[in-house]
Amino acid sequence: GATQAGRIDLIAGLASSYRHKNGKRTPPNEDTAVNPNFAIDAARIYVSQKADIDRYLGLAPVPMHAPAGRSCIGLEADAIRLHSRNDIKIVTGRARYENTGKDGERLSNGGKNEVVGTISLIAGNYTDEEDRSFFDITRPFGRTKDSRRKLQPIPKGDNLSECLEDIVKSLQELSALVGDNTSMIQKMDLALSRHTHAIGVSPIAPYAPQALPPVPIPAVNMPGYSATPFVQTKSADSMENRGQFNKNLEAIKFNYLNEHFGSDYINSKYVFTT
Incomplete structure (x- = not known):
């Protein structure tokens, strides 16, 4: 009963999955009166001047979607294909028309079009938050549970590439x-291994030998450090592993991340988004 709500409704297979009293789902017979119904029509193109298209099609809600009462085109079928020979x-x-004033292209009801609409790609027609369970190293005998939104923003390729770089x-x-x-x-280890103390006699009975303050004269010395072979070996291994680690980073x-030569470059050459 709304005014200024003209429409064009094209239906192929009206009520093709109509449910009969015996439970079977087949097209109705000639004596059964039915109305168009997105849920049971085989394929449909619905063009309306004013409609609540998401409710008509039973679509999951998304952030910032257009409110009801706007012009729309709805398509529904078992499969929909769009094929372009170019792009x-x-x-x-808003479209980039000339001579449309400072506010540019208006909405179908004459209102200002001031908000950039979203593009939502939804598989499964479900956008509610979903529960998840994951291993938490701080709780080795339990799993952490929380929820995460199902509909998430798509990363922008160049920004993601720069972030990874x-x-x-x-x-x-x-x-x-x-x-x-x-x-x-390594240097500290070598310095410690070469560090020496001259040996003197304690002035206190029983006059045992004792180390004197460090002097640069290699007199009769006591070995004071025995970890040198272990430290030097482990340090050499660490340097070798670091070299391999750096090579792996360069390979990544x-x-x-190399747009021109990378065999698995993360960005698509043909699909772009804002």
Whole structure:
């Protein structure tokens, strides 16, 4: 009964899955009167000047969706295909027309179009929060449970690529710090292994030998450090492992973050989003 609510309704297979009293779902017979129904019509194109299309189609809610009472086009069928021999654009927001005033293209009801609409790709027609359970290292004998929203934003490829490059760079810088630390441990170990004390006689009975303050004269010395072989071996292993670690980081950058040569470059060459 709404005014200014013209429509074009194209239906192929009216009530094709109609439920009969015996429970079977087949098209109704000639004596059965039925109305168009998105739930049981085989395929339908619905063009309306004013409608609540999400409710008509039984679609899951999404953030910032257009309110009811707007012009719309609804398509429903078992399968829908869009094929372009060149390219396809899915665009929300005002069209870039000339001579439409400072507010640009208006909505179908004459209102200002000031909000950029969202694009929601929903598999399964479900957008409620979903429960999840995951292992928490701080609770080895239990699992942490929480919920997470089902409908999530899509990462932007270039931004994600830059983020991963920054992460790899930070790991390389951390690796360099570990290498510097290992080198300093080696130097300290060598310094300790060469550190000597001259031996003197205690002035107190029973006059046992004792180490004197460090002097640069290699007199009769007592060995004061025995961990050198272990430290030097482990330090060498650490340096070798760090070299392999850095090579792996470079391989990650080349394979996944190199737009021109990466075999598994993370961004698509043909699909783009804002």
